[in-house]
Amino acid sequence: MAVGPSHLPLHILESMTENFSKDRILGSGSYGTVYLGEQEEGQKIALKILHDKTGHDDVQFEKEYYTLANLQHQNIVRLVGYCHETRREFLPYNETIVLAEVTKRALCFEFMENGSLSDYLFDFGLSRFFKEEKSHITNSPIGTLGYLPPEFINQNIISNKLDIFSLGVVIIRIMAGTEGYSKSAEMPPEQFTEIVHGNWRNRLQSAASGDLLESYSVQVKRCIEIALSCVVADRQKRPTIGAIVNMLSERETLENDQGELIDQMSTCVVNDTELIDVHPLQLHFSF
Numbered sequence: 001m002a003v004g005p006s007h008l009p010l011h012i013l014e015s016m017t018e019n020f021s022k023d024r025i026l027g028s029g030s031y032g033t034v035y036l037g038e039q040e041e042g043q044k045i046a047l048k049i050l051h052d053k054t055g056h057d058d059v060q061f062e063k064e065y066y067t068l069a070n071l072q073h074q075n076i077v078r079l080v081g082y083c084h085e086t087r088r089e090f091l092p093y094n095e096t097i098v099l100a101e102v103t104k105r106a107l108c109f110e111f112m113e114n115g116s117l118s119d120y121l122f123d124f125g126l127s128r129f130f131k132e133e134k135s136h137i138t139n140s141p142i143g144t145l146g147y148l149p150p151e152f153i154n155q156n157i158i159s160n161k162l163d164i165f166s167l168g169v170v171i172i173r174i175m176a177g178t179e180g181y182s183k184s185a186e187m188p189p190e191q192f193t194e195i196v197h198g199n200w201r202n203r204l205q206s207a208a209s210g211d212l213l214e215s216y217s218v219q220v221k222r223c224i225e226i227a228l229s230c231v232v233a234d235r236q237k238r239p240t241i242g243a244i245v246n247m248l249s250e251r252e253t254l255e256n257d258q259g260e261l262i263d264q265m266s267t268c269v270v271n272d273t274e275l276i277d278v279h280p281l282q283l284h285f286s287f
């Protein structure tokens with residue numbers, strides 16, 4: 001039987017993070033602040049201390065725990081530990097000091113040495129495709145609002161088309177940078193496709209020419225079109241995962257000549273009547 005996440009007492013988390021020192025902060029999201037923790041043996045973990053605010057209560061914590069503890073996939077960061085502890089502390093309140101109960105809730109994940117995908121996309125320069133703006137941190141109990149479709153936000157409807165919408169947002173963010181999604185909602189799809197496609201084409205020109213460039217260029221355009229079809233407001237019109245899998249039929253990782261990892265995205269192109277295989281899109285991400 002697989003070993004589940006371990007219980008980690010608060011004093012252990014404090015010693016791992018030098019009392020939650022600011023220098024240890026890796027980043028912050030809608031759920032909480034993430035710290036770099038180091039165990040005695042030098043092993044690193046990422047500790048997410050959940051924000052102490054409405055909507056992030058014990059019910060939410062339990063939901064998060066069960067969901068994450070049951071997720072086991074090579075591409076999903078593993079939950080290795082948790083902490084839920086209430087202490088009584090003297091705290092300032094209304095110009096006096098009161099003895100109050102303070103609850104610390106933490107989720108501990110395996111540490112990802114390479115950091116966040118969005119940071120890489122920003123290095124890679126994709127965010128420059130659109131003017132960078134402050135990201136939206138929300139109080140949403142299930143993550144950054146931008147990944148959620150209108151039917152969930154307005155009517156709490158959950159279906160597999162919710163995941164299709166989120167997938168579309170992820171692809172758009174990969175293709176167009178972190179602000180790409182909000183920009184995609186502000187202009188007609190054809191205009192958005194033209195801008196993003198044009199930017200990619202310029203970028204690809206340094207890596208390919210002639211037929212190869214044309215082939216890459218077609219695939220980039222199709223990727224954007226697929227992503228946009230995933231985020232249409234009418235969920236019935238979003239493609240099924242089967243249709244997307246057919247379109248993105250291959251995904252493999254190759255070694256390039258220098259021995260670096262190349263992330264190779266492959267896709268098929270669908271025209272009006274048939275599925276046509278095209279050359280794989282080779283995007284050389286040199287991180």
Ligand SMILES: Nc1ncnc2c1ncn2[C@@H]1O[C@H](COP(=O)(O)OP(=O)(O)OP(=O)(O)O)[C@@H](O)[C@H]1O
Nearest residue numbers: 026027028029030034046109110111112116143144
């Ligand atoms: N397991 C990890 N290993 C290394 N760094 C991490 C890890 N988890 C989070 N981080 C860092 O902390 C930042 C905040 O992560 P967090 O999961 O709280 O928010 P998010 O996923 O960016 O947004 P949200 O939760 O609002 O959708 C990330 O951008 C990343 O830099």
